[in-house]
Amino acid sequence: MNLSSILLTIIQKLDGERTIYAGFHLLRGKRSGQTLQDVEYYGLKSFFGILPKLTVEHFDEAATLLRNSGFIIAGEDSFVNITPSGRQLVENLPVYAFNGWDYRGREMIFFARLSLAIQTVSNFKAGEHAFIPVQKDYDSQNFIRNLFHKQPISDPAYARYIAEELRLCIERSGMDDNQKIIMTHRLSGFKLTGWTWDQLGAHLGLQPFSVYLLFIEGLHKLLVVIEQAADLSFLRKIADNIKVTTYLTDSSRKTQQLFNRGLSIEEIATTRNLKLSTIEDHFVEMSINDPQFPLSQFVTEDYIEAVVAKVKEVETRRLRILKDEFGELSYFQLRLILGARTGAGS
Structure with a gap:
């Protein structure tokens, strides 16, 4: 077991839809909306936050080793792809038993x-x-x-x-x-x-x-x-209180509390003095982690089913591609659908 083999496993799951540093943020347990979405979308919960003190220098060494060995290659869009030889190597790697999502360094x-x-x-x-x-x-x-x-x-x-x-x-x-x-x-x-x-x-x-x-x-x-x-x-x-009991960030929980009191997204942003995009990130996080998230309040069931079907058809969760297909939906609506209905456990 080494960092390169773990990184290669992550890249194989991301399937050419993220840059190499998506793996870095994932391993460190970054609590950004993008990383939290990736964890759910691509079935990467086991690796989340297993190396909270990982340095970019150490990460770059592992990534360079994979490149020089011909196991990964970056496209023109900087998204990293696994090569046939890399894919073969992943198939021969052991199944890792990390549980980063539940422990997060604890x-x-x-x-x-x-x-x-x-x-x-x-x-x-x-x-x-x-x-x-x-x-x-x-x-x-x-x-x-x-x-x-x-x-x-x-x-x-x-x-x-x-x-x-x-x-x-x-x-x-x-x-x-x-x-x-x-x-x-x-x-x-x-x-x-x-x-x-x-x-x-x-x-x-x-x-x-x-x-x-x-x-x-x-x-x-x-x-x-x-x-x-x-x-x-x-x-x-x-082991008391070691396993994470709530998967929302503290800030997202505050947003959830205000939403449960009936405030709109705009009202929450004003009340909390935060950017609307930040509050939207909180809602995406809620859609990922709350099985009872009221998705239909934000987008119709017809659109939900259509987006889910398209994701399965084209085998991608890239927002830009989905936006081209569903121009009438906002990126926020698409992210909510992906979070609530197209994660690894969906």
């Missing part, structure tokens, strides 16, 4: 809690109550402090109970052997320090960034198991 909060919990129990079990915490942030420390309040953290039986939960979770997750090594070796304990990405890369014969990607995917696998398991009570507490 899997690292989960691991911060988990690693501090393991370190604390390990030290207390050994009779060491004074140690330098592996996690420095106040939120993680406060969370673990409250979690362990009045718990028998010095009792070896309590340590065995936690270790067994983690073992069960790892086994159920379907992690490969490398991911199991990465996950366990990143943890710290009594007189034991978690390994760095460089150390793990040297040990496994992998690039450090590939190790990091395997780690993120492994955390997502763990969290899916924890969410569904009734017998992993300790880990369920560690």
Whole structure:
């Protein structure tokens, strides 16, 4: 697993309808209307926000590697296309188990809690109550402090109970052997320090960034198991409030609240002192994420059915092409239809 292979998978799904940097914004989890639309339209939720700190330099290196290898090519419109050899490579890649849409980087909060919990129990079990915490942030420390309040953290039986939960979770997750090594070796304990990405890369014969990607995917696998398991009570507490509960941005939620009170789009823009285009972005986001979105308030059912049919016929979601077909509809109306009726789950 590496950034280039993930990027190639994204490009294959975008199918020549976006520039290369659509992948960059997607991986970083940009909350713009365009990126949020792409996530839904092209079935890319799994990759959304898995690399919130990805640099443009690192991204460009991965993109250049794909170009130089003949796996992608840019057209005159700067939209990137996958070549036949690239498509063949994608077919041979493993199915990734990322779940970026649901976690959006919060899997690292989960691991911060988990690693501090393991370190604390390990030290207390050994009779060491004074140690330098592996996690420095106040939120993680406060969370673990409250979690362990009045718990028998010095009792070896309590340590065995936690270790067994983690073992069960790892086994159920379907992690490969490398991911199991990465996950366990990143943890710290009594007189034991978690390994760095460089150390793990040297040990496994992998690039450090590939190790990091395997780690993120492994955390997502763990969290899916924890969410569904009734017998992993300790880990369920560690994972509390990690999964995203609402998929709208804070600003879009405010727009939704005003819309639910009966305000028009124009009135909402005035009330919030925002551009009309920004409010339209919020409505498109609402159309994507709310199954009950009242699409018929903005466009007739006949037009909805006609646009959906055209999307299937020409196999494209490019607004410019659809606008040529439906000149009487605004770009905003077309975006609403695409969001509500032509996403990957529609």
